[in-house]
Amino acid sequence: MDKPKENGIMKIGSTLTRLSMKYMPDPSIFAVILTFIAFLLGVFIAGVSPMQMVVNWYKGFWSLLSFAMQMALIIITGSAVADAPFTKRKIEQLAGSVKSAKQAAWLVTFVSVLVSYIHWGLSLIVGALLAKELAKELRIKKIPFEYGLIAAGAYVGQMTWHGMFSASIGLLIATPGHFLEDKIGIIPMYDYMFNTMNIVVTIALLIFPPLFASMLHPNPESVTPLSEESIKAIELETDSTAVLPKNPTVGDRLNNSKIVAGALGILGFVYIIYHFYTYGFNLDINLVNTIFLFAGILMHKTMASYLKSVKAATGGVSGIVFQFPLYAGIMGMIQYSGLVDILSNAMVSISTPDTFYLYTFLSASLVNMFVPSGGGQWVVQGPIAIDSALMMHANIIKTCLAVAYGNTWTNMAQPFWAIALLGVTGLQARDIMGYSMAIMLMSGLIFILAVTFLPV
Template sequence: MEKNPSERNLNPIAKMGNVLLKFSLKYMPDASIFAVLLTVTAFIAGVALTDQGPIEMIGNWYKGFWELLAFAMQMSLIVVTGSAVANSPAVKKGIKRIASIPKSGMQAVWLVAVAVILVSYLHWGLSLIVGALLAKEVAKNLKRKSIPFEYGLIVAAAYVGQMTWQGTLSSSIGLSIASPGHILEKEMGIIPMSDYMGNFVNIFVTIALLIIPPIFAMLMHPKKDGISPLEEDALKAIEEEDAEALKRPENPTVGDILNYSPIISYSIGIMGWVYIIYAFATKGFSALDINLVNFIFLFTGMILHKNIANYVRAVSEAVSGAAGIIFQFPLYAGIQGIIKYSGLVNILSSAIVAISTPKTFYLWTFLTAAIINMFVPSGGGQWTVQGPIAIASAEMMGADVIKTCLMVGYGNTWTNMFQPFWAIALLGITGLKAKDIMGYSTAIMICGGIVYIIASFLPMYL
């Protein structure tokens, strides 16, 4: 069968994206269905590969179901407080300024990817929301100028920060092993964030991911006659006007005066920042954990919105972005329970050690983590499950502990590009569905995988 003209004009990278996009559009379920299918897969694997029966496996599922409620709240707050900061007038002004730069669809893809990766180095949660808002604003500008663009690819570029953050400031593994009393302190001691982030392998990965995936994503942009039309939800999201800041009523009540008082907002914001500065001054990088990050976002948002009324509205608008986390996180916690309490991770990790050599151990650690991330899409949750096995395996192999931790982290972030769980908030803001971006994000994942695989062999030569 002869290909249509748009397919004939695609370069090899764009053809890859086109093929994967078509597969995604046809077969990729919504994120919620994905969680259910993974639950069934984990259940069947547990029964088939362990000595536990169906009833015991259901018990493992229920046991794990409620173990991540606190973490789910922390993740929800990251989305909500990060979104509130990103929606503040000052940040949105900066986003709009950046969004006005691209003069073509290809430039838009590259710019969004680079911006999101840089923000992910600061914090993955903020990169998710900033990426969504930037992608939408870029699309709005291009549409206004009648410049053709592939919206699904731009949004996929906005998701790439979820593949790049595990070696930087918000790394759940790095923050964990740098904290006194962490779950593996007896086995590996305390490793400062400076040692974790400053490892040569991680420096290589951090620089390579900033350069290679954005160029790759840019080259996937189709020609004008191959661009997908905007669907109603996407069009509505792009054309949606920003809400104006709330203003105090002309005849304010005492309550109105308090709600719109910048003095109150600034006072509580400054109180929060006094503690933040104190924490870093006394503890350094070890102070940085998920609670402090949420604390930073919370009080920064209050300051940026200038009054409590506008901040509360920003939070209310952001809550819908956390709806998927609230529904799906218990399901993923249940999957984690099946894997942890049935011994599936032990079986998988033992198998990896059995087939590993000193040259391939880091590669197999990375690939194992990538597979487990499909079932436990939480860096902190996955480290709780896989960390003890990874460190024990490293000791058996005589491998470097920090590089082993990095490989677990890289695997955890790599398959995020094929795992739509963290894309929930992104999709909600941009008006797209998982199937609209997963073909492109999977292609970018393959590109990023090359960087990670090269990095897995670097320890042999360092």
């Protein structure tokens, strides 16, 4: 069979994919490498003794355990909602409406982006399940399709989420006691989300990436044949619903009781309603996790079913569990050695009021390649970005958003968050990364123009 034809953008994506797969190690290795880079910078740039840098490292190492738990729960609670029977039924209905492969590429990207505005973890799983259902539907209808592109569309939500409701940076700076509170105070999520720049970016990202995905779909005769692994994944049926065993014990009946789960879910939402009634639109990380936790319990209807989904999602947080102490250690070395001041001064020295936000965005895009976590990156880059902004008398919210946009933009160039998606679809990273990077390059202008020209 002839090799599928590639257009210019696809060739760029394919080249970047080959380089990524050949040279990019596991993100955990980057966390280790950054640890030693920070150590050496502290010794040779800040003039701190090696032993003191070790002490600084350990001072920070365990300082973000609560934040790591919050980030882990964002993934778990979002995944559990996506795995609920109600969500799966809606996904199947959406997939059944598709009549062409280009429409499928547009739809999965649009849904991934839209859901990412609600919850980035939910977007990842909903997108993966929708990509799989679309592939199943297109196979039934005998419509040729590029499965890698459809799965890449499902991944695009990881480029678009950081300005809305589950934004790690936005939620953190809205949470009392966050590690930069003494410098910037508490910034409400309303101010973070609903400003001119972020509204324009949010609308643009909902319109253009789905169009780009549709445009990238090759001609029917050029689509890549499905691998055996992909076919098996497409045909695999999964069910998170727990079944009451024969001769159930009292414990089994409690585990599968709709009354128990319903009562707990209602209790949670009583507080959620009280919170909004009392404090207005005042979101933070804990409240977002609360909403998705109890929504998931109600949607699964029994604790057994919910816990089955939670167990399946727990593997997705292994990177956070291991890497966040390392990021916290890096933060400790940067803060306690004086590196934060040195690096902030360096950033200010090359910036002007017109270029500061662009440089912040671009530096965040680069850092994300090494620290592929919104929360983890903010731990490392946040102190530098905020100190630089204060020196420049720059807008703090726009600075935070510039870091957030950079953090998510280059998610499309590395597969860290795609692991769950790849497991659901039966694809490998190289199957999707060329397309995701092409969409990234085409979408980059949205972010660059926004941080350069738009006010908050």
